[in-house]
Amino acid sequence: MALPRSVERRRPPRAALKTALANEIEMKAQLEIQNLTKRFGGLIAVNNLSLSIQQQAIAGLIGPNGAGKTTVFNLITGFSSADSGGILLEGSDLSGRSPHNIAKAGIARTFQNIRLFPWMTVLENVIVACQIKCHGSFFQACLRTPFVRQEEKATKEKAEKLLRQFQLQEKLNYQAKNLSYGEQRKLEIARALATEPKILLLDEPTAGMNPAESNDCVELIFNLNETFGITILLIEHNMNVVMSISDKVFVLDHGVKIAEGPPEEIQNNSEVIKAYLGDHYVNHA
Amino acid sequence: MSLLQSVAAIHAKSAMEIAQIVQQVMGGVSIGAIYGLLALGFSLMFRASNIVHFAQGDFFMLGSYAAITFYLIIGLPFWLSVILSTACVSLVGIGFEKIAYKPLWKSHHSFILMSTAATSIVLQNSSSLIWGPDAWRFPQIFSDRILDVFGVLIPVEIIWVVIGAVIIMVVFNAFLQKTKLGKGFRAAAQDREMAQGMGVSLLLADSFVFGISAGLGAVGGVLVAPILFVTPYMGLIFTLKGFTAAVLGGLGSIRGAIVGGFLLGVMENLSTAFISSAYKDAIVFALLLLILLFKPSGLLAKPTAEKI
Numbered sequence: 286m287a288l289p290r291s292v293e294r295r296r297p298p299r300a301a302l303k304t305a306l307a308n309e310i311e312m313k314a315q316l317e318i319q320n321l322t323k324r325f326g327g328l329i330a331v332n333n334l335s336l337s338i339q340q341q342a343i344a345g346l347i348g349p350n351g352a353g354k355t356t357v358f359n360l361i362t363g364f365s366s367a368d369s370g371g372i373l374l375e376g377s378d379l380s381g382r383s384p385h386n387i388a389k390a391g392i393a394r395t396f397q398n399i400r401l402f403p404w405m406t407v408l409e410n411v412i413v414a415c416q417i418k419c420h421g422s423f424f425q426a427c428l429r430t431p432f433v434r435q436e437e438k439a440t441k442e443k444a445e446k447l448l449r450q451f452q453l454q455e456k457l458n459y460q461a462k463n464l465s466y467g468e469q470r471k472l473e474i475a476r477a478l479a480t481e482p483k484i485l486l487l488d489e490p491t492a493g494m495n496p497a498e499s500n501d502c503v504e505l506i507f508n509l510n511e512t513f514g515i516t517i518l519l520i521e522h523n524m525n526v527v528m529s530i531s532d533k534v535f536v537l538d539h540g541v542k543i544a545e546g547p548p549e550e551i552q553n554n555s556e557v558i559k560a561y562l563g564d565h566y567v568n569h570a
Numbered sequence: 571m572s573l574l575q576s577v578a579a580i581h582a583k584s585a586m587e588i589a590q591i592v593q594q595v596m597g598g599v600s601i602g603a604i605y606g607l608l609a610l611g612f613s614l615m616f617r618a619s620n621i622v623h624f625a626q627g628d629f630f631m632l633g634s635y636a637a638i639t640f641y642l643i644i645g646l647p648f649w650l651s652v653i654l655s656t657a658c659v660s661l662v663g664i665g666f667e668k669i670a671y672k673p674l675w676k677s678h679h680s681f682i683l684m685s686t687a688a689t690s691i692v693l694q695n696s697s698s699l700i701w702g703p704d705a706w707r708f709p710q711i712f713s714d715r716i717l718d719v720f721g722v723l724i725p726v727e728i729i730w731v732v733i734g735a736v737i738i739m740v741v742f743n744a745f746l747q748k749t750k751l752g753k754g755f756r757a758a759a760q761d762r763e764m765a766q767g768m769g770v771s772l773l774l775a776d777s778f779v780f781g782i783s784a785g786l787g788a789v790g791g792v793l794v795a796p797i798l799f800v801t802p803y804m805g806l807i808f809t810l811k812g813f814t815a816a817v818l819g820g821l822g823s824i825r826g827a828i829v830g831g832f833l834l835g836v837m838e839n840l841s842t843a844f845i846s847s848a849y850k851d852a853i854v855f856a857l858l859l860l861i862l863l864f865k866p867s868g869l870l871a872k873p874t875a876e877k878i
Contacts, residue, residue, distance in 0.1 A: 364763060383773075384766035394767055402760040405753075413757045416750045417769030437750070480768060 314373075315340040315516050316361070316392075316484055321370035323356055323540075330356040332540040334370070338484075338533075343510050343517045345527040345548075348537035349560055354520045355397065357537070358486050361518075362394050363387040374484070389417055393482035395473045397489050397520075403462035407453055407472055410461050411444040414479035444479060451475045467498050474505065478513070485509065487519040491526055499523060503530055528552065536560065592722045594843045595836050600728040602835020603735040607790040608812025609819065609827035610738070611783035617822040618759040618779040620679055624686040625666075627809030628693040629784040632659050633791025634800040635697055638706050648711055656788045662693075663784025664777045672776070675762075690805065698802040705799035731793065738786075739828045746824070755779065787812075807851070814858045820868025830868070 314337035323331040330353045338344045346354050359365045361372055363384040372379045379387055402410050419440060425433045448454050451471045456464060464472060470490070477485055490506065491499035503526055509515050521527045527534060528548040536544040536551060538560040544551055551557055608626055615623045636655035640646045646654070666689050674681045715726045746752040754770040755778060766772055790808075798804065811834065819830025834854065841853045861868070 362767060364766075383771075384763070385769045385771050388767050388769045396764070400761055400764045402757050402764070404760055405756060409753060409756075413753050413765070413770070414768045416754065419750055433750075437748075476768070 314338065315342075315375055316518070317373040318357075318361070319371045319373070321357070321360060321372065322368050323353075323360055323365065324368050329540050331360065331367075331537075334537070334540070334542050336535050336542065336545065338516060338518060341510065341514050341516055342532045343506065343519070343530055345531035345534040346518060346520045346537065347522075347524075347527055347534060347551075351539075352537040352560075353540040354537055355488060356540075358394060358488055358520065361387075361486060362392055388480055388482075391481070391483035392486065393477040393480045393484070394486035395477050395488055395490065397492065399466075399469050399473060401461040401469055401473060401476070403460065405461060406458050407448065407461055407464065408441070408444055408457040410472060410476050411447055411479045412440055414476045415440045415444050415447075417480045447475050447479055448472075466493065470494070470502070471505075474509075478509070478515075482515060484516045484518065487517065487521075489520055489522060491521065491523050499526060502526075506530060589721050590843070591840070594839045596722070596724055596728055598836030598839035599832055600725070600731050600835070601838065602815075602832035603731040604790045604794050604808075604831070605811050605815040605834050606735050606828040606831025607738070607786050607793075608808055609815035609831045610742070610824065611786040612812055612816040613819075613822050613824060613827040614742075614786070615779060615783045616816070618755060618775070619682075621671075621682050621686065622813065622821075623783065624683070624809055625689040625693055625805075626783065626787050626812055627805035627807070628690045628697075629659050629663060629787035629805075630791040630794075630808050630812075631697060631800070631802065631805035632662065632693060633788030634708070634795040634798075634804070635701050635706075635791075636788065637792040637795050638701070638708060638800060642706075642708070652789070652792050655792050656785045659788035659791075660781040660785035664781045666784075667776055667780035671780075690809070694802050694805065701802065703802060705801045707799060708795035711796045735828055735831070739824055743824050751778070811854070814854060817858060817861055817866075818869060823868065826868050833869075 316338040318334060318336050321331055321334045322329065332353075334353075334357065346357065348354055356365070360367050361379075363379065363382055363386070367380060370380075374390055374392065377390075379390065379392075382390070402413065405413070419436050445454065445457065448457060451474070453468065453472060453475065456468070461469065461472060474487075474490070487506070491502045494502060506517060506519070507530070510517055519527075519530070521530075528551075531548055533545065534548050534551045535542060536554070536557050543556045543560055544554045546554075608630060611626050611629070612623065615621050615626075633655050636658050637651050640651035640654050641648055670685050670689060671682050674685060717724045717726060717729075746756055751774075754765065754768075755775045757768060758765040758770050758772060758775040762772060765775075812831075815830040815834040816827050817830070818834055819826025819828070834857075837857065838850055838854055842850050845853065
């Protein structure tokens with residue numbers, strides 16, 4: 286049985302922390318996916334998928350390789366367009382909107398492999414992302430109006446502050462490609478945060494990390510969720526991480542959602558075990 | 571006595587030679603500024619989109635024709651003609667991006683490369699249809715006043731052209747390094763998808779790159795119109811020269827493009843003066859081969875050139 290059964294949850298169940306008001310907020314779905322379908326030629330990568338994620342939740346999206354997890358991310362962020370179905374962010378429809386507009390609406394993501402701007406400095410990487418909140422027009426920028434200068438200064442300070450929080454303040458002027466792997470991952474998350482997202486999609490955040498690093502990463506994700514109040518949807522293959530971190534887990538197999546629920550339930554779900562390990566493991570699990 | 575005389579004669583001769591060399595260098599600088607503008611267009615495009623745009627010289631040709639249309643045919647003042655020509659050619663550049671290249675963005679670079687070659691052919695033939703296949707002449711615009719600096723004659727025009735090229739380079743660098751849009755465009759050059767995720771509009775970024783690089787070509791075309799005969803097929807040689815200049819300075823480098831342009835102009839003029847004008851182009855392209863063989867990153871580029 287590959288799925289860990291007795292993972293110690295790293296924090297008390299969320300319900301215990303909630304006040305009545307917070308409960309009310311949580312009732313409202315922040316991200317809602319309705320009957321989403323995406324075909325690549327004859328292959329149905331995502332098949333009639335519906336799921337909803339509550340505000341400030343941490344949701345895990347798991348499934349065997351090729352299950353369509355990253356495709357779901359691409360559909361949410363507008364990098365590819367769905368054949369049918371809809372995606373609602375706080376009730377407003379995102380379908381047909383371009384990726385940069387979806388980013389502006391408050392959805393940020395990281396990729397499975399590191400996708401920094403390698404030839405820009407660490408600071409510039411974050412500034413580019415911060416600029417999503419800037420309003421200076423092209424002509425104002427050309428004329429260097431006081432407003433633009435003020436905005437540029439504020440952006441820079443914001444970026445520096447963010448990088449301090451990620452312990453990258455020593456490396457502001459390094460080119461991003463010269464950072465170590467762990468630092469690049471951190472910078473990537475810092476950059477995603479700089480867009481001030483409501484929802485953060487993390488595609489395998491602990492990929493290629495050793496146990497200590499991935500523990501740090503888990504702490505970081507908790508932190509983002511608690512202090513910044515950001516809703517998180519993550520794809521992860523490390524079951525320890527997923528099960529300890531998530532409020533709710535969705536399981537995809539061949540583009541179909543085969544299970545959803547709290548981690549404890551998912552670990553004992555025979556459909557899930559079958560998808561991961563094959564039929565004959567089910568009874569011995 | 572005779573020894574002194576011969577020494578003096580040698581001095582006079584070498585002084586004359588030096589003056590001649592300097593004169594040639596000056597001529598080279600002026601054509602070099604034009605190459606520099608073309609190279610800047612190449613470099614910008616390469617850095618932003620990894621594309622070598624083979625219609626660069628044809629936008630240059632189009633700039634000349636636009637200037638002819640606005641200045642000679644319609645009769646607008648020269649400064650207005652320059653602005654209008656540049657704007658129109660920029661729009662043509664943006665139009666080609668939207669129609670011909672945008673559907674190809676997701677495919678391999680080489681498809682877009684072929685498409686730029688097709689753009690070149692389309693521009694040549696439509697110019698030939700619109701303005702006729704015969705050469706047009708553009709009147710002298712700049713004053714032919716000449717400054718005499720220590721025996722070297724420098725046309726005032728050259729000084730303006732050099733100042734203009736340097737200003738364009740400085741403004742460009744500042745724009746890309748400092749402004750919000752510039753940073754966004756650099757980000758898009760390094761990772762198109764990710765930049766979108768950071769809220770950078772690719773629609774805007776692509777329009778900018780294609781518009782500006784076509785516009786840069788057009789400015790060169792307007793400046794050169796008074797010196798050359800304008801024909802629909804003059805673009806090709808300028809595409810090649812501009813590309814050579816860009817490679818010379820380091821393809822993708824803004825500073826390298828301008829310096830490469832000047833360098834190419836000067837070398838071309840010196841080889842005309844001291845070797846043979848017949849072999850001028852042969853020498854230039856032999857140079858291109860040598861650079862590609864021995865220093866493909868260009869003379870100015872750092873070992874790992876920063877993309878935009």
